[in-house]
Amino acid sequence: MKPSLAWLKKGLQLLLLIATASTLTMTLRAQSVAAPSATPPTASPTKPQPTTIAAKTTDVATMDSTVAALYDVISGPAGKRDWDRFRSLFIPGARLIPTGPRPTGEVGARVLTVEDYIQRASEFFDKQGFFEREASRQVERFGNIAHIFSTYESRHAKDDPKPFQRGINSIQLTNDGKRWWVVTIFWQAEDEKNPIPSMYLRSRN
Secondary structure, three states: OOOOHHHHHHHHHHHHHHHHHHHHHHHHHHHHHHOOOOOOOOOOOOOOOOOOOOOOHHHHOOHHHHHHHHHHHHOEOOOOOOHHHHHHOEEEEEEEEEEEEOOOOOEEEOOEOHHHHHHHHHHHHHHOOEEEEEEEEEEEEEOOEEEEEEEEEEEOOOOOOOOOEEEEEEEEEEEOOOOEEEEEEEEEEOOOOOOOOHHHOOOOO
16 A cells, blocks of 8 residues: 555654754754863962061172172171071072082082071081181173172181181172162082182172
């Protein structure tokens, strides 16, 4: 028997309805996958910035006063130093780098933060008098940056006739328009193989 025309029309309408429903279901699924989460991702916590100790205006007004404060704050008889004053001279992230020959003969360097230096030096200063003064200076400056080759002399007592050690502090500084900051101190002590050249024993350049 041949199907009637009415039956064929009903069959086509049913197929069209099924196809429409299937397309709608696929669209909703795609939108569900593509839609962003209603809850935004949690932001990573911000690391706390190092606290800067307020400096004495007279300590950081000029390059001369900054270097003078640097030597003064570490000098004194056995006992504690004013480490907050020391901290106040340095820009956040500053480094102190001693260098010299190792027992093996090779030359090495150790990079210290300000806090590293304080921790290491405190034990020595608590037990031993230490006075360090600048004997000579060579300065280079451009804009807001400066470099000082500062020849130093170290004594256990202020009135010792001769220093027990000499060397050179290579000091980098910057001026932010308000004050001077110590950025880096890189130093090496004098020894038999490396005597201080006469040009670094003159008073000033």
